[in-house]
Each structure stands twice: as C-alpha cells, then as structure tokens.
Amino acid sequence: MYNRTLSMTSSSHTSPNNGPNIGKLSGILLVSAGILIIVTVTIVWFSIRTTPTELQSLNVEYKKPPINIPLPLSAAPNDNVTPQVIDKESSKTAVTVISSEESVPPIKPEITLENEQSEVETEVENFSKLLEGYGNDSFLKNIAPKSWSDHDWLLPNDINDQLDNFDDFNLDLIDKSDITVELISGLPEKISIPILGLTAPVENLEVVEKDGRKVYETPKNLVGRIPSSPEESDSFKGWYFGHLESPIKGEGNVFHDLPEIAEHLLNGNKVLISLEKSGKQLVYQATQSEVVHESELKLYDPGNEKIVLVTCSNRPLYDHRQLVTATLVGQIQ
Secondary structure, X not given: OHHHHHHXXXXXXXXXXXXXXXXXXXXXXXXXXXXXXHHHHHHHHHHHOOOHHHHHOOOEEOOOOOOOXXXXXXXXXXXXXXXXXXXXXXXXXXXXXXXXXXXXXXXXXXXOHHXXXXXXXXXXXXXXXXXXXXXXXXXXXXXXXXXXXXXXXXXXXXXXXXXXXXXXXXXXXOOHHHOOOOOOEOOXXXXXXXXXXXXXXXXXXXXXXXXXXXXXXXXXXXXXEEOOOHHHOOEOOEEEEOOOOOOOOXXXXXXXXXXXXXXXXXXXXXXXXXXXXXXXXXXXXXXXXXXXXXXXXXXXXXXXXXXXXXXXXXXXXXXXXXXXXXXXXXXXX
C-alpha cells in the first residue's frame, strides 16, 4: 500500500514537469516548419518569377514586310564590269634608298616536290575541317547569321520547313485587297504554329455567369476564340486565348511556348500560323508581340486581315497578357 501510494505521488510530481517540455518542443517544431515553408516558397517564387527585363522583351515588332508583300527589286550587278585589282606594292609611296652596296636580288627558297605536296595536303585538310564544321550544329550556333543580308535560310525552322508541316501544301499568297468576308467565313477547328510545334483544337468560348456577372469561360485544354463582335461568331477573325500554364485549375498549357514568338520576331524569323476548318485553311504571319496588364486588356476589332493570340504572362502572378498579332498572308488549297 505504501509502495503504491509512493509511486502515485512520484508520478503526480513528474507529470507537471513533462507538460511544459512537450509544449516547448511542439512550439519549436511549428516555428521550424513555418520557417521552412517560407524559405521554400521564397526560393520557388524567385526561381519561376518573370523578371521585368523578361517581361519587356516580349514587346517586339517584326521589321520586315509579310511574305504576301513583294520586296522591291534591287539593282542587278553588271557582269560586264571587270573588277579592278589594286597592286598593293605599286600603291605604296616610292622611296629611293641610296646604298653603297650593289643591289642583289633576294634568293628564293628552293621549292621541292615534297614541300609543294605538303602545302597541298595542308590546304585540303583545312578545307575538309571547314566542311565538317559547316555541317555541325555547334558551328551553326556559334556563327550568328544576323550580320548576313538574309539569314533565314540557315534557320532550322525556315518558312519552307514550316510550310512542309501543313498537309497538302499549296500556298496561294493573298493580297490585302483580296480579303473578303466570304474568305474568312466559318469557324476554325484547329490552329497550328509549326515553328513552335503547336497543334490544338479551337472552339468558341461561351458566355457564363460568375459572381453575378457575365464573363467568357476559360479555355480548357484548347484554344478558345472570342469574336471581335457578337455578330461575327462564325468567322476566322477574332481573339484566340490559351493558357500559358494552369497548375491549379489543370486546364492545360496550350500556349506555353507562345512567348518564344517574341524572340523569333526579334531575330527576323518568319512565324506562320495556320487556322483550319473542313475545306478551308488560312495562313497568317505574326507581325507583333506586346505585353499589357490584365486591367488594360480591351478587345477591339483588328480588321478582317488580322487575328490576335492571347496568353497569360508574368509568373507567378499571371497579371499580364501577351498579345501576338498576325496578318492573313495566304490560303492553302
């Protein structure tokens, strides 16, 4: 009895001491977990955020005319004109040197067959290295073609490669004066941007009610079209929306690579966009990329010859919109 009472007394004395220790330990763990979460969120924030410089780089305008506008003819070179060869030695100022010694012509080194063969082998070897480098991807990347008069031929995604991605390729260029309401009539069912490797379905976005007001629904794993005006629900012209990414809602990232268009335009690359429906395929060329705050985005009528692609920008806030404007340049028959 005495032992039982003693044990009960001792346990009653020790339990109050253990309570504060457990509380302190729990508090330390909670604080540590909070600090770890804050540090993790901060690291993720700065690793994925869009810098002001990156945001500004999306404002680009294509400096060349679209492919449906013929370039002015340049003067052809005159093949009958014989190029003048300037003798460097004769062009130098003559200087008379008075010397008491008799002028002696310089002795040329004896050229043997072995030396001549060695020089030829060296030239062949250097030329072979040049050809090897010419077909090397790293060689093409290191030599920037921007300084050449026309660098498009060097690009892996040149206009011909883009057009080859279109089925039954037979592009007829269209002048702006030939663009009619009948030509752009019909609702596109598919969009393709070969230079980005993008192909996605297209659907009209419906008007839904949200928080007591009517708004357009968000595009879910597709490109959603909003007409320029309510009367033009069945037309190629309009605004085409797609998610850059949708980590929370899970609605896809069909326009994930759309920011790359700005760099292509800056480098002078042709960016072609195809809109297609049954029996009709129109080809547009991107001419401008710009970024605006979401509060400044206003839909307007870009005209019968233009379309506008829209996606979110400025990670992770996504409070800006990138607008890519494209002009109708042709039709694939």
